[in-house]
Amino acid sequence: MVNGVNLLFQFLDNFAFIVLAAAGLAIIFGIMGVINLAHGEFIMVGAYATTLANIRYGLPLIVAVPVAMFVTALFGLVVERTIISGAAPNWLWKYVRMGLAGGLGRLAALDAVPGRVAGGLEAAAERLPEQPLVEPLYDRLADSMVATWGLSLILVQGVRIWFGNSLDQVGTPVVPFVGETVSPGEIPVLNLIVTNSEFSYSAYRVSLAVIALGVLAVVYVLFTKTDFGMRARATIQDEDTARALGVDTGRTYMATFAIGSALAGLTGALYAPTITMVPDMGTGFLVESFVAVVVGGPSVVLGTTMAGGFLGAISATVTNLMGSTFYGRIALLLTAIVLIRFLPSGISGFVRTIRERRQEAT
Amino acid sequence: MAAETAGSGSALPRPVVAVVRAWQRIFHGPNTIGNSWQFWAGFALAVAALFSYPVLAGGYQASRFALFIVYAFLGLSLSVVWGYAGILSFGQVAFFGVSGYTFGVVALNFDTPFGILGAFAGAVVAGAALSFVLGYFMFYGGVRDVYVTIITLVVTLVLETFMSQTAGDEWTIGAAPLGGFNGMPGIPELAVPVPGLLVQLLGPLGVESAPIVLGAGDGTFYRFALALLVLTYLGLRALVNSDYGRVMVAVREDEDRTRMFGYDVERVKLAVFTFGGALAGLAGVLYAAWGNYVSPGVYALTFASLPVIWVSVGGRKSLLGALVGSIALAFASNSLVGEWAFVIIGALLLVVVLFLPRGFVPAVRDMALFAWRTARRYRSGEPEGSVSENPEAAADAEVTD
């Protein structure tokens, strides 16, 4: 039975989930052309950081969430420098190479070394690879997929080895963001009576929808009103020209990845009280985030919003109609297929095309 | 290669030279690694060693290794579709699974040797049919690049979600329950019926009418799969080195330019994708017959990404790379035990992507060439840079990246 109020809250639930899952990934994919298959694990890092901050160090949730965001951003920075851009290995190689070349040369100059071998050593020193040793992963879709998949394997198993098979859960906050254990009667809920049935909705989950909108707004402001946003958009549009105009694209990418990671960490932190803390919890977010990013199209804010709205609406409606989340999930996946097929540039690409056509017409 | 044989041509009889020239024409080309007699010698040696593996290591090890051979088919299917035609598909496992299930359903219902043969054929057709439909939907709808990848992935996930809940009795096709999440056990093994004529002719020699059952435990399945793999590899080599293979590579390199030259790009992509689907389907049938079991786990994201990983690490633009990569990685992840296994595999992936982006096998081959040339130069004292008497040089001249 389609119940309007239920439908609304379920839609908000789905919308929040999809938007929060996809936001970080959309930024990274949209700007850097990197497919981060470890996105779920970034979310896991944020969730684990929050849980550990709250449980082991007693930080209240309102402090633990920003801490988790920071930790995940830092982690993302490390990943970006080592794997995505290869800057760290290249930097390391610069000095290693100098040392090796110098060492081989000195070795060859020793009297004790026979001539032929010395010649070989010198040739070897000359043949050491030049920099850069490692190419960045930007716009290398398949390679970034494999690399980040390897990263996700390491992360999931590493977390399992270090923290065990599960962590104790953080309780849902009483008043948003101040966590304490409570008895059932004290949990804040929105109680509504609709058509003679009494429904209650978790206030926390409703607030997630509000936070999702807030995230979109912040990202929008970030990209349109700040210096960084301008540089980032220039880089998306035409990297070479941007660099020619003096934009430090390397730095832009670094900051972008950190921001995307921070958003993933935020998602993990927000969902930590509601999901089981197991090392592979990230996989539950991966599919929705990918589908939303691709369906959304090239524009980060507009695309994610519309994808979240559209897919969330379909999923909620079908679930409500059929009474089972199975149909909702199938409907979501099938909708994604249809949308990608008929809107090959995603929803925001479609919107952009319409806008351009209208501009041309006037 | 031509130079070598021509040089000693006077010593070899004409028919042999003709055969060698034909072999080169069919199997050599810039799209594959290994265009020298040294390669084929090594290849023959490796195949011989692999064929004698069951005798050397026992039936259990052979059955274990047979799974990796089955995976090699899956890796080859992705290499054809991705490495040679540029279509990155996460959906190979979808065709793999559909064929596996089809084989199971038909074989359980018609549990006779001819029935099983029919199941084999029908299952491969089913895999090809699904890939045809999906390919038509995508390519003739103008879907390209990463969107193709996502659609194939989503299709796989739809299959996973759907098949996982087919547990009830209403989901039984004849004598075969689909089994839902628990999967479908009891799938019969492959059996080759022995034709009556053969029994009549060779009866005195001990040929019975009983069908030859390709069991996993005694090495017969292993040998069958290995033989099939060698034939498939040779067939694919011929394909990618033919004119059609060049068209595939052209599509991979630049679709629009190829279209401007007058080729029907959509048709090429559809044909290649369907062929890849059939190949993945073949792998699926072998898989179902190997384990006598198939489950929705083959549609999971983790398994769907495995072929991509095998082929990326091995070298996607090379058939040999995909083949070796699949077998080697499957073997490695199977042999590694303990909690650090996945960490090591993840690290391996990272290292390969960062430092060997073209894949392992091309890098090894380049290293071998480099060592060969350096040794030659060292011995003969020639200056650097000369390309003398290099067995790979002629074929290498057109190596594309």
Place this chain on the structure above:
Amino acid sequence: MSGDGFSRRQFVTAGGAALVSGLAGCSGGGDGDGTDAGATTDTMSSDGTVTLGVLEDQSGNFALVGSPKHKASLLAIEEINNDGGIMGNQIEYYDPDPQSDNQRYQELTRRMIQQREVDALWAGYSSATREAIRPIIDQNDQLYFYTTQYEGGVCDKNVFAVGPTARQQLGAVLPYLVEEYGPKIYTIAADYNFGQLSADWVKVLADENDAEVVDEEFIPLSNSQFGSTINNIQEADPDFVMSMLVGANHTSFYEQKASSGLEVPIGTSTAMAQGYEHLRLDPPAMANIYAGVNYMEEIPTERNTSDGGFVDRYYEMWPDAPYLNEEAENNYFSIYMYKKAVEQAGTFEQPEVREALESGITYEAPEAPEGESIALDGATHHVDHHMWVMRADDQHNVEALDDQVIEEQFLSNTVGCDLTSEDEETQYTPQDYFEEAG
């Protein structure tokens, strides 16, 4: 690329990568079986040593519930060995880690049977695993113990399914809740074999107890968002809910239900006893949850909770273990039952041991109160379990409310599976019940 096809850079990087791969191959190559308790290279087991195979998930998705199984198996083996072994022979065991991967299970099962030639095998947590290896078991006529709670119905001459069946577990808790709260039931279950079949059993039991299932909802295993489910429950307004949710994603339901203020009592066969949610989640997530189980760490029998009892011995051997779960006890007592059967048969040969098991073995398991024991039903290869109804309160303290012996009924009474007289290798479902019962 030039005709040279190779650059110096690639030479070094290729070499480095080869080194890493070589290390990878070296560090894990070979059999890598984990701990072998003094296993010899001699694989023949008929010359006075007994070899057991224990394939339990020590890593991967099911490690949370599989790890206690593994630990309890080793506890039983060590206790028996310290006590002189079986008929004077020390037990050797092989316990490689299948990593929650069914293909690995298939391969390791083959290895256990063909290479190690184990006298008995304990393997697998999920039903999918059992079904994946059952063909191999049946091909080789290997004696096999499946110790997880499951949907029931396996009638296979090689399989001894010693965990409680859905009918036994639900049969313990459902009548209690009907009496306590009323006849309106809402079922939520994982959308796969175990969940769907358990839901069918809920209907059967509701029928037998004058109750009614007002609605059923099946949730895919990958789903972790339960907003709509919670709303549906509120709309249906049942007297109590029967929950057969499975897996880490589904555990989120309890947390989300609590934060939505949903207070309806919930009966379950899957929560608390396997994954110790009452310890992992903050109260009051598991408040008013009633578990129908044959064993939980908290059941109040002497053999379990007294000083030096089962719980104490387990934590003495495994001080870092987080919990002693339902399946662990099944592994534990079935190993002891195997010992008894061997002693009764007087040999390790599997056909004779199987016959001994079918003659009806009893054992004083920790799940049974002092003075009682549980019995293996020879005809069906299942166990007549001592079932408990355990409830968690607002502070997640667990207490026992009811206990009784529930015999295996489905296979013996309804379907007529008698493995002592007829060899079978099938699995029956409630559909067969409906057909038989009319």
